[in-house]
Amino acid sequence: MQKPSIPKGTRDFSPEEMAKRNYIFNTISEVFRLYGFQQIETPAMENLSTLMGKYGEEGDKLLFKILNSGDCLSGITDEELIARNPVRFAAKACEKGLRYDLTVPFARYVVQHRNEISFPFKRYQIQPVWRADRPQKGRYREFYQCDGDVVGSDSLMNEVELIQIMDEVFHRFGIRVCIKMNNRKILTGIAEVIGAADKIVDITVAIDKLDKIGLENVNEELRSKGLSEEAIERLRPIILLQGSNQEKLVTLKKVLADSEVGLKGVSELEFILERISHTPIRAELEVDLTLARGLNYYTGAIFEVKALDVQIGSITGGGRYDNLTGVFGMEGVSGVGFSFGADRIFDVLNQLNLYPEDSLKTTQLLFVNFGQREETYLLPLLAQVRKAGIRTELYPEPAKMKKQMGYADAKRIPFVAIVGENEIAAGKINLKNMLTGEQTLLSLEELIERFA
Numbered sequence: 439m440q441k442p443s444i445p446k447g448t449r450d451f452s453p454e455e456m457a458k459r460n461y462i463f464n465t466i467s468e469v470f471r472l473y474g475f476q477q478i479e480t481p482a483m484e485n486l487s488t489l490m491g492k493y494g495e496e497g498d499k500l501l502f503k504i505l506n507s508g509d510c511l512s513g514i515t516d517e518e519l520i521a522r523n524p525v526r527f528a529a530k531a532c533e534k535g536l537r538y539d540l541t542v543p544f545a546r547y548v549v550q551h552r553n554e555i556s557f558p559f560k561r562y563q564i565q566p567v568w569r570a571d572r573p574q575k576g577r578y579r580e581f582y583q584c585d586g587d588v589v590g591s592d593s594l595m596n597e598v599e600l601i602q603i604m605d606e607v608f609h610r611f612g613i614r615v616c617i618k619m620n621n622r623k624i625l626t627g628i629a630e631v632i633g634a635a636d637k638i639v640d641i642t643v644a645i646d647k648l649d650k651i652g653l654e655n656v657n658e659e660l661r662s663k664g665l666s667e668e669a670i671e672r673l674r675p676i677i678l679l680q681g682s683n684q685e686k687l688v689t690l691k692k693v694l695a696d697s698e699v700g701l702k703g704v705s706e707l708e709f710i711l712e713r714i715s716h717t718p719i720r721a722e723l724e725v726d727l728t729l730a731r732g733l734n735y736y737t738g739a740i741f742e743v744k745a746l747d748v749q750i751g752s753i754t755g756g757g758r759y760d761n762l763t764g765v766f767g768m769e770g771v772s773g774v775g776f777s778f779g780a781d782r783i784f785d786v787l788n789q790l791n792l793y794p795e796d797s798l799k800t801t802q803l804l805f806v807n808f809g810q811r812e813e814t815y816l817l818p819l820l821a822q823v824r825k826a827g828i829r830t831e832l833y834p835e836p837a838k839m840k841k842q843m844g845y846a847d848a849k850r851i852p853f854v855a856i857v858g859e860n861e862i863a864a865g866k867i868n869l870k871n872m873l874t875g876e877q878t879l880l881s882l883e884e885l886i887e888r889f890a
Contacts, residue, residue: 447571447579454798458784459582461797462611463564466584466778469607470562473599475586478561480543482568483534490535492542492765500569502579503532536568540585541762541775548589549766557590564780576781587775589762594706596774597739597758598713604743604754605721607778612792614746615753616722620729621707622736622757624690627700628727631693632672634665641665642730645677649728653678676727683711683725690727706739722746735759741776745786753782800829802889804846805855807833815862819882826886846872855885 444450451459467477489501510531511519518526537543540563548555564584573579586603588596601617608615622642629638640663644656651659656677657670665673676693679686687704694700707725714723721743731740738758745753756776763771787793803823805816816832823830831851833842846854856868856877867885870877880888 445579447573447577449578449580453800457798457800458787458793459780461793462780462783462787463582463584465610466607466780467562467564469603469610470586472606473560473603475560475562478544478547478563479565480537480540480547480563482536482566484537484543484546486528486532486535488546489538489542493538497538500571501538502536502568502570503528504534504536505531506533537565538569539567540565540583540777542765544585544587545762545766548771549763549768552768555590558588558596559590560586560588562586578781582780584778584780585775586777587762587773589771589773589775592772594709594739595713597710597741598717600741600756600774600776601710601714601719601723602717604741604776605719608743609720611783611787613753613783613786613790614721616724616744616746618724618726618729618742618744619707619710620726620740621703621738622731622740623699623703623706623738624694624727625703625730627694627697627703628673628676630697630700632669632676634669637663637665637669641673645673645728646730648677679727683723686725686727687711703738710739731755731757735761739774748786748789750782750786753779753786755779799850799852801831801849801851802829803831803853803855804842804849804851805830805832805857806839806842807836808858809836812836812857812862816857819857819867822882823886826889828886828889 470477483504486501486503490498493500514527514530518530544561544563548559562585564582566580566582568580571577571579586600588599601619604615604617625642626635626638629635629641634641641660644659644663647659648656653674657674660670660673661667676690679689681689687708690704691701694704711723711725726742729740729742731742736757737760740757741755742752743754754776756774758772758774760772761769762773763769805820807813813832820830820832833845843854845851852872854870854872856870858868861868861879864879866879866881868877869880869885869888
């Protein structure tokens, strides 16, 4: 008989992995709530009309489409079937698709519920998304995103708050990070002053890869996109700019003196850095002109978080955008948002062994089962122990002691309670520490006190 399996690019999560993932999601949720963000959820599937055309041609190909229920072939002619055109077939046979990210469903949510929402609207969302990508190491077809956004406000205080949220989350995780920041207006200004304003997208896409492919390969890519040698030469010292954040901004003001949009980007960064200087930030904060963030809908400040003690890509990213809801006919809703990379954070915490002991423990106490009489005696005791918040199990049947102890070991339960004839007569509980083997005779109150 064939062994069951799961689709490529998906994963099962064991109880231990789920404990770790829940620790990540709960920590992020707590910090979001601390800053007044509210959680929403949207359906796993959206109407294809909502999703199509929002991610470019490549993104459309990576959408998982859902066949209409019932007779999905009704309305499709024999000629269309014989033509075997997947795009035209999907257009008629599929009305729904699995969501590709959380941003487009969020934009749809804002437009659909605009009369119930109080703006500025601070939302966070932690849900799975699906992409029909080729699975490879670190890239899955089903994965979680943890997004936070503030929409309906142009104030740069929102950016300041997002930096504080990132700093607080990674402080709680114990991960040392550098928060890199830049501004798309600065990048637009740079493209203007080097005489390549029409090549802004090509420039940002190329310099976003500087870390991965190095300066020479970036220059090669820029040449292939039609940038002149002079423009490439003028770009070099700008993207390799060194010094403190303040020194970089002073230099940028000179470089961008003839670009109104570029200077606006510099003043926005200055505002954010000035406000942040009044808060106790533990993360490094670095102005990085090579930071471009591939997505072209960013229009202002952009952010990326790098872990300092592990070789891994960015573990959080985001920025300011001008028109989240424009694709759904509601113009002018500015926002700023970012996404925590839950899977990468999971890997970092694993590599650095940073999970708090308590976050991984399931059951704290197992009561041994000696038989019917003891079961009856223990039931009210168990209720009191659980009422005190102690995670407790009673082994379900009176199996051999070795089997019950093996169960406690396999589940890494730190304490076992033994209540047999003698203990019942004395009104006591024999508590065994599974690590040291030490046993102590306690009253119910003393036992509860021990776990407090």
